[in-house]
Amino acid sequence: MWHNLNGGGLGLDVRTFSVGRNFLVRVEHDSDFVVFLTSVAREQGIAAATFTAVGALKEAKLGFYDQERHVYVATLLAGPQEIASCVGNVSIKEGAPFVHAHAVLADRLGVVRAGHLLAGRVFAAEVHLVELVGEKVERKNDAVTGLSLWAI
């Protein structure tokens, strides 16, 4: 159960977990970062986790969520990128493990782009995935934001 620290209605929605397995993942060259991590989660039976990653991509697709129109606007970055930061989590969406990843990328000219990592073809990537053991974390559609958020 999520604990609503303020009582009904208000926020402070937190849920407590213990740490499960810790994984280091070397993402396969030329695979898609998000698809690959999703496969790891599904094959390992990971229902909830968070991760950090560093590495480099051959190309990437970043999303910016339009908070008014409730759609993702995608930008294709068609060339090599350092993964200067990647933070994300795994939870359950429509019955299966779902990877939510954000990233900060830098290209050879020093231009930095950042946002929701919709896709990224991997040059090399090192991921630390921390399994969280506790109640199931499920995503449900949220009317206010139009996003699929952790249900409470």
Added chain:
Amino acid sequence: MWHNLNGGGLGLDVRTFSVGRNFLVRVEHDSDFVVFLTSVAREQGIAAATFTAVGALKEAKLGFYDQERHVYVATLLAGPQEIASCVGNVSIKEGAPFVHAHAVLADRLGVVRAGHLLAGRVFAAEVHLVELVGEKVERKNDAVTGLSLWAI
């Protein structure tokens, strides 16, 4: 006690902890990110922790610390931002849990801003907070930097 690995005077100041509770926090829509996390820390009795987060803000205030004049220079970002990365920690300052957060933000035009997250009105945010159990981590004023740093 902090262990000074080089002996007196020199650096290598590290302190060892065990992992306590792990929290997933869904930050309330329209709340302030820093205030909200501070409330979670206070209500849960968290004295030391680190966290990562992803999500989006409606607007934000980022700080850049002037290393010569010892003041924060704030920049207001008056529009929607992806939280491409957020890393921070909780420690004790003046007797109460204190949240120190840095963030990398991207706006709809792809402009990336980054720094100390002074404030951020939340559209949606997913936080993983890891409690660290051990000796108290207290912030004290540091004359060299002018910052409130973990005391040793």
Added chain:
Amino acid sequence: MWHNLNGGGLGLDVRTFSVGRNFLVRVEHDSDFVVFLTSVAREQGIAAATFTAVGALKEAKLGFYDQERHVYVATLLAGPQEIASCVGNVSIKEGAPFVHAHAVLADRLGVVRAGHLLAGRVFAAEVHLVELVGEKVERKNDAVTGLSLWAI
């Protein structure tokens, strides 16, 4: 042993660990971030770990890996920078602990740079280092990328 989830040849290369010691590290003013963390790892006997960090640097050197020519192109940032994000790991390279750090930096004008953190003179930095206990994680030269990657 790394588990190749797809069977021979294919990716999904993951290794499982348990969490060891957790360290908070206050990096010494004026030290080099990478050298300092490497010293911590060596003196504490840390063979595998990941970390996150925030803080500020007096100056920095960022690397971009040229995926075709297999060399790092370095950029010197000759002035104060916020460490808006820093994510990395520790593994064994040529028999000793090796620190791999990526960072997102922002200067006083709001310009954001990001990439592989080759060097960074520390103004102040707060690091959370998580030791991973399990089989040794060793870096070996990888012919496809030209990088020193976690061996499988």
